[in-house]
């Protein structure tokens with residue numbers, strides 16, 4: 001078993017990474033804390049696969065428990081879902097001593113975390129992430145929230161869980177495309193902070209794709225360690241935390257310009273390649289680095305180029321909207337070498353044109 005610590009003073013919490021730990025969460029909760037009632041929040045897919053079993057194991061451990069379910073998919077990550085879950089919790093008698101459990105991918109984690117942050121002005125919650133993306137990225141860092149018609153993640157709160165339990169075995173049921181989507185963030189973590197970790201992703205490619213439980217544990221642990229270190233140093237995204245946005249400036253614009261047809265991780269892979277090319281143009285990155293990053297992404301079946309049919313002007317207009325919203329210049333995270341990136345706002349329109357074509 002591995003236990004990592006996210007150090008945030010009195011809001012610090014442990015991340016347990018252990019194959020099979022979904023089976024032992026109930027007894028740990030029964031032994032360790034005294035919530036009056038537990039609300040497992042999940043989507044319909046994950047509730048069917050793991051939610052009912054988790055509820056039964058909590059009940060067997062003598063804990064009062066409800067399973068609160070909403071329909072899966074990003075299109076349900078909105079305030080209506082939050083309102084429905086909160087009403088259901090109120091009707092079922094959840095009080096300030098209750099605890100919510102987020103069981104699912106990043107959508108569930110973001111929704112359930114926001115419900116926990118706002119229900120009765122905040123009740124404790126724990127995260128049991130079940131997609132690779134949620135295990136290596138969204139469950140660590142305390143960002144919660146939902147989408148509104150005007151944009152993604154525009155409503156939310158920073159709210160830390162009491163604990164995170166990661167069971168790599170649940171990835172066995174995750175569709176391959178979702179797995180690869182999460183691998184983009186895993187590769188990103190290596191590029192921004194940790195060369196040995198990045199090299200391990202190349203060396204253990206076969207085991208990683210075969211979901212070897214021991215290797216998966218190392219992959220997830222390495223990524224959580226990198227994200228936790230960055231988040232502990234900078235919880236609210238003033239500066240250091242922005243390095244986690246490597247590949248995301250152009251990635252978000254590509255994702256939006258495709259009408260979200262291109263999934264997030266795939267768009268980030270394109271964005272990481274584009275950011276590396278900007279560095280190449282500036283002379284801060286070399287050809288070898290670009291070759292290295294492209295071959296890693298391709299190996300994991302991730303794209304590196306903007307699809308030819310995607311409207312370049314639209315991508316640029318999304319880059320500009322991003323800039324307006326932040327009220328400052330768009331920042332870019334550029335790699336110098338594997339394990340080392342820097343933040344700059346000095347990227348001209350001509351440099352953008354050169355890489356998005």
Ligand SMILES: NC(=O)c1ccc[n+]([C@@H]2O[C@H](COP(=O)([O-])OP(=O)(O)OC[C@H]3O[C@@H](n4cnc5c(N)ncnc54)[C@H](O)[C@@H]3O)[C@@H](O)[C@H]2O)c1
Pocket residue numbers: 043045046049072073074077104105106107108110130131132133134137138139140141142143144153170171172173174175178181
């Ligand atoms: N809070 C953060 O810091 C943060 C960071 C990155 C992304 N996010 C958010 O995360 C969301 C994306 O997360 P995601 O990619 O996990 O999407 P998701 O939650 O929609 O999960 C993807 C799909 O996989 C299914 N699924 C999940 N676990 C499964 C399992 N073990 N077996 C079978 N099916 C399973 C889900 O039902 C869903 O259909 C976005 O809304 C994004 O904004 C948040």
Ligand SMILES: [Zn+2]
Pocket residue numbers: 185248264268
């Ligand atoms: Zn991302």
